[in-house]
Amino acid sequence: MSFLLIIPIMQGGVIAYVNVINPTPEQMEAFKWIDENTPADSVFLATMDDAYLLIGNTHRKDVLLWKTIYQGMMGNPPTLKEKEMTEIEVKTIFTTSQPNEAYYFLEKNNITYIYIRKDMHQQGLGLYLPTDTHFKTLIVTGDAAVYQYIPNPPLKGEKAKINFTGDPEYEKITSFIEKFWNGYSYSESGGYTPKEDDTAKDLEFGSAFKGCYDSNAMIAVLYAKLSSKTGDTKFKERSDYLIEWLEYKQMENGSFPGGMPPAEYTLTTAQTIYPLKDLKTSETEKIVNKGLQFIENQINDEDIKIAANKESSQFMGTDYLKLKTKSQVGGISPDKKLVYNVIEKQKGDGSWTSTAYENIEILKGL
Structure with a gap:
């Protein structure tokens, strides 16, 4: 058991060392908004690098960094299979071109909010966050954006294209x-x-x-x-x-x-x-x-x-x-x-x- 604890603690130390960077003013603006407008027990989706800053500046919990690093530091290390599964699921959410697949893993991991940096609107999830009604836009600062996942949106999409014949x-x-x-x-x-x-x-x-x-x-x-x-x-x-x-x-x-x-x-x-x-x-x-x-x-x-x-x-x-x-x-x-x-x-x-x-x-x- 003590050996299992040492590994995540060492990992946490390495992560902390690598990721001690100062967030930009626009990132801090997003973090301030999160701190003031989301519940303290909210679960966020973020990349590993973004999650370190997110947790450090808002004290909110993400899925990836929390599962693979912090959970172990608190005496409840995940199994290797759990760690690998979380990494796969988070990567899938961010990269899939199939929204239904993203919805499934968002709900499986109890994710309510999504934090993305400025270059992530150009692929995968970032392409449909601004259009899909499963996502509400909360703050967009330039360097960062925060969206809320809505499992059952009041406005449904998936309507067919208009086929008009006439003039x-x-x-x-x-x-x-x-x-x-x-x-x-x-x-x-x-x-x-x-x-x-x-x-x-x-x-x-x-x-x-x-x-x-x-x-x-x-x-x-x-x-x-x-x-x-x-x-x-x-x-x-x-x-x-x-x-x-x-x-x-x-x-x-x-x-x-x-x-x-x-x-x-x-x-x-x-x-x-x-x-x-x-x-x-x-x-x-x-x-x-x-x-x-x-x-x-x-x-x-x-x-x-x-x-x-x-x-x-x-x-x-x-x-x-x-x-x-x-x-x-x-x-x-x-x-x-x-x-x-x-x-x-x-x-x-x-x-x-x-x-x-x-x-x-x-x-x-x-």
């Missing part, structure tokens, strides 16, 4: 959009590979983060209009579903995250709620008002944060993302201080940056 133009539009249906929403597949040092370009062209909330809002509005034009109820049903899905996926603070690594961007929130204003239903008004409150909280007189925890996207030079955020938010705001601030930064030749499409995007908001 040739509407057929083309529908056929193209339905290529991106994932069972819960519409999301891009493949495309631009994001660079961490170019947040603006990722928000413009990136496709690694599959939330695509702004695109789904536009599709909801488009399908509502197609239903009126064609009389086909499938469009109205899908539009109503997407609005429910957006309400479900909207974060508690009103934001819709985006980008890679994802964060609670002011711009993605504005771009999501803006098209919904046309529908003027009680459901869309609820989403819009909640989003507007989030946006309002990012505004300080003539300035605006690009995300809940980000003042700007770069330290020097023209901050295109900030200018675009100001112009698009200013365009839907009754207070025009942000718009005037953008105009004041316009150069003598009428441009803001040296890139044509960036100037067009800024102008679109005005």
Whole structure:
């Protein structure tokens, strides 16, 4: 028995030595949120490296590190088979492309919360966390994100693609959009590979983060209009579903995250709620008002944060993302201080940056 105890204690010492690193401010923001908003006995899913920081900063329990290291340190070491099984199950949850397999192991291990770092939205579980209704988005800081697993979500997905026959133009539009249906929403597949040092370009062209909330809002509005034009109820049903899905996926603070690594961007929130204003239903008004409150909280007189925890996207030079955020938010705001601030930064030749499409995007908001 004493020999069995020595092994995990030694393992724990090695883990502690290797993983004594300082978490980033954005990781600390997530840990603070966890500490203040989750029960002390919560069980988390995290990688081995992330779990060490998670346990150290929140005193919550994960599955992998707790089973393979800490359980032994507390006098109840797992068998080799139990240790190996836990490692396999955690790896499967993170890497499987079959959501039902992930659900099974999440429930088997009594996992309620999922903590992932910034590079984990690009494969396996990370691809469907933003879309699948089994997961509620709780906080997204850039370096980290926390989701809650919902075993029996109130909103079910797995709906079939829409197959429309009729007006040739509407057929083309529908056929193209339905290529991106994932069972819960519409999301891009493949495309631009994001660079961490170019947040603006990722928000413009990136496709690694599959939330695509702004695109789904536009599709909801488009399908509502197609239903009126064609009389086909499938469009109205899908539009109503997407609005429910957006309400479900909207974060508690009103934001819709985006980008890679994802964060609670002011711009993605504005771009999501803006098209919904046309529908003027009680459901869309609820989403819009909640989003507007989030946006309002990012505004300080003539300035605006690009995300809940980000003042700007770069330290020097023209901050295109900030200018675009100001112009698009200013365009839907009754207070025009942000718009005037953008105009004041316009150069003598009428441009803001040296890139044509960036100037067009800024102008679109005005």
